[in-house]
Amino acid sequence: MAQTPLISSFFISIMTYAINAEFYSSMDHMTGLIFSKREFISSFKHYIRAEETHVDKLKSCLQVFEKISGEIPADPEKHISNPLTAYKFVRKLRSAWKTLEEVAQMSPSKGFLDALPEKSQHFPGDKDIDGVALGLLRLQETYRLNPERMRGGGLPKLRTLEPPDPDESFHIATMAHQKHKTLLAFLWGQDALKQLDEGKTAVVTKKEVLYFLSPLAFQMGELPLALQLTEELLKLDPYDFSVLHYLTYYQKVMQSVQRWNETQPTARLDTVMADENRNTYEALCRGEANGMQMTPRRQRALSCRYSTGGGNPRLLYGPIKEEDEWDHPQITRYHNFLSDKEIDTIKRLSRAKLRRAMVLDKETGQKLASEDRVSKSAWLSEEEDPVISRVNQRIADIVGLDMQTAEMLQIANYGIGGQYEPHHDSKLANDTEFVTVGGRIATTLIYMTDVEVGGATVFPILGAALKPQKGSAVFWYNLLKNGKEDDRTLHAACPVFVGSKWVANKWIRARGQEFRRPCALAEVD
Ligand SMILES: O=C(O)CCC(=O)C(=O)O
Ligand SMILES: [Fe+2]
Incomplete structure (x- = not known):
C-alpha cells in the first residue's frame, strides 16, 4: 500500500518521544508532540488522498455494474436464454466482481485503521490531560494565582495563551476536587459557570457545574453561597428532588448556625492558601524569603x-x-x-x-x-x-x-x-x-x-x-x-x-x- 512507508516513518520518527507513553512529566517530550503532530497530519493527508483515489476506483466499478444492468433488455429471461448472451453476461459480471474484490482489498483504511491502536500510544492520553491539570494546580498553589491570574491577568508571560474554555475549567475543577483542593476546585468551577453565563458553548451544562459547586460551597462553610447555588439549580429543574432535599438541609443548617460569613471565597484566596500552604519552600519559590x-x-x-x-x-x-x-x-x-x-x-x-x-x-x-x-x-x-x-x-x-x-x-x-x-x-x-x-x-x-x-x-x-x-x-x-x-x-x-x-x-x-x-x-x- 502506497501510504504504508509514510505511516511507518511517522512511527519511527516519534518512537523516541513515545517509549513510555507519558508526556506531561517532561517538557522535552511535550515539545516532541508538536513534531509528531505535524508528521501525523502529513501522513493523515496522504491517507485521505489514497481514500479519495480508492473511492474513484469504486465508482468506476459501480459504473461497470450499472452498464451491465443497463444492457439487460425488458425481457430478461428471453435475453439470458441465449447461451452466448448468457456466457457474455456471466463473464462480464464475474470480471466486474473480481475487479470489485481487488479494489476492495486495496482499501487504504485497513493499514491506517489497524495502526490506530498502536498510534494512540504516541499521542497524549487522559493521564496526560490530568497530569497537566495537576501541574497547573500546583503552580497556582505555589505561586498563589487564582484562575483569573492564571488566565494571564497577572503574568505577562501567560497572556498570549488561549485561556481555558468552560469544559477545560470544569475539568481542572474536578481534578482539584479529586486532590482535595476544595478552594481551587470551587474557583475553577466558578470560572466555568461564569463562562457558561456569558454564553460560551460547551459540553458541560450549567446544571452539572451547579451540582458540582453547591456541595463545595457547603464544605467550605459558605452557606449562603451554597443556598444561592442550590436555588439556581432549582430554577433549572424545579422538580429535582435531590436538589429540594439539599435546599431544605442547607436552610436548616443555616437556621441553627445563625451566623454566617458574607465573604466571597475569591476574596479569601490568599488567607486560605496561606493557611494551607505557607511554608518556606513555597515562599522561597515565589522569591519572597530569599536570604531570610x-x-x-x-x-x-x-x-x-x-x-x-x-x-x-x-x-x-x-x-x-x-x-x-x-x-x-x-x-x-x-x-x-x-x-x-x-x-x-x-x-x-x-x-x-x-x-x-x-x-x-x-x-x-x-x-x-x-x-x-x-x-x-x-x-x-x-x-x-x-x-x-x-x-x-x-x-x-x-x-x-x-x-x-x-x-x-x-x-x-x-x-x-x-x-x-x-x-x-x-x-x-x-x-x-x-x-x-x-x-x-x-x-x-x-x-x-x-x-x-x-x-x-x-x-x-x-x-x-x-x-x-x-x-x-x-x-x-x-x-x-x-x-x-x-x-x-x-x-x-x-x-x-x-x-x-x-x-x-x-x-x-x-x-x-x-x-x-x-x-x-x-x-x-
Ligand atoms: O532540579 C533541581 O533544581 C534540583 C534537583 C534535585 O534536587 C535532585 O534531583 O535531587
Ligand atoms: Fe536533590
Whole structure:
C-alpha cells in the first residue's frame, strides 16, 4: 500500500518521544508532540488522498455494474436464454466482481485503521490531560494565582495563551476536587459557570457545574453561597428532588448556625492558601524569603573569584569562575561550567532514555511515579560519549574529590509544573551501593537551561534560592565532616512555570574522599 512507508516513518520518527507513553512529566517530550503532530497530519493527508483515489476506483466499478444492468433488455429471461448472451453476461459480471474484490482489498483504511491502536500510544492520553491539570494546580498553589491570574491577568508571560474554555475549567475543577483542593476546585468551577453565563458553548451544562459547586460551597462553610447555588439549580429543574432535599438541609443548617460569613471565597484566596500552604519552600519559590537568615554582614562576606582547583594543571590556564551562593553550609556556583555544545550533546544523548523519575513509597518501599517529583530522568555513563567523561573530570578537577565511586551522571527534564518536593540527596532508601561506596557526600547540580519563570532550587532551612543559569553548576556537601547528614541541605526544585528545565546531577560518594576531605569529630561543615 502506497501510504504504508509514510505511516511507518511517522512511527519511527516519534518512537523516541513515545517509549513510555507519558508526556506531561517532561517538557522535552511535550515539545516532541508538536513534531509528531505535524508528521501525523502529513501522513493523515496522504491517507485521505489514497481514500479519495480508492473511492474513484469504486465508482468506476459501480459504473461497470450499472452498464451491465443497463444492457439487460425488458425481457430478461428471453435475453439470458441465449447461451452466448448468457456466457457474455456471466463473464462480464464475474470480471466486474473480481475487479470489485481487488479494489476492495486495496482499501487504504485497513493499514491506517489497524495502526490506530498502536498510534494512540504516541499521542497524549487522559493521564496526560490530568497530569497537566495537576501541574497547573500546583503552580497556582505555589505561586498563589487564582484562575483569573492564571488566565494571564497577572503574568505577562501567560497572556498570549488561549485561556481555558468552560469544559477545560470544569475539568481542572474536578481534578482539584479529586486532590482535595476544595478552594481551587470551587474557583475553577466558578470560572466555568461564569463562562457558561456569558454564553460560551460547551459540553458541560450549567446544571452539572451547579451540582458540582453547591456541595463545595457547603464544605467550605459558605452557606449562603451554597443556598444561592442550590436555588439556581432549582430554577433549572424545579422538580429535582435531590436538589429540594439539599435546599431544605442547607436552610436548616443555616437556621441553627445563625451566623454566617458574607465573604466571597475569591476574596479569601490568599488567607486560605496561606493557611494551607505557607511554608518556606513555597515562599522561597515565589522569591519572597530569599536570604531570610543571612545577615547583611554575612551577605557582604560572600565573594566571587577565579579558581584553579588548588593549582590543578588542567585549570591553570583556564581557571573557573567561582561564586559563593551560601556560607554555612557552603554552596558554591561555578560559572561557565558547561559549554552550549556540551549541553546539546548531553541533551541529545539522554533524550531517548528519559523515563519518568520515580520516588520510593515510604511504606511499601516500592518505586512509583508521584506528583512529588514531576520530571523524566536518564543516566549517562562515561562510555557513552567523551563529553560525559570530560564533565566528570572537570568536577574532579574543580572540587578535588575522587570520582571513582561517584554515581553516573543523572539528567533530568521537568514537565508542566515540574518540581521535586523538599528532600535530602543523602537520604536514599534502599541504597544498595552504600556498603561499598558510602553515602552521597556531595552533590554537583548542573543547570543546562535558564528557566523563564520558576524552577529555582531552594533550601528551606537556609532560606537560599538558586536560580537556574544555563551552563553553571552548584556544589554542596550533604554530609558533615563527622559523616552525619547535614540537615540544612534539605532542598527542593520549585515548579517550573514557564520554560523547560534541564539539569544534570552528579552525586559523589564518601568512599575515596578520606584524604581529600578529612573527617572530623566536630559537627561542622
Ligand atoms: O532540579 C533541581 O533544581 C534540583 C534537583 C534535585 O534536587 C535532585 O534531583 O535531587
Ligand atoms: Fe536533590
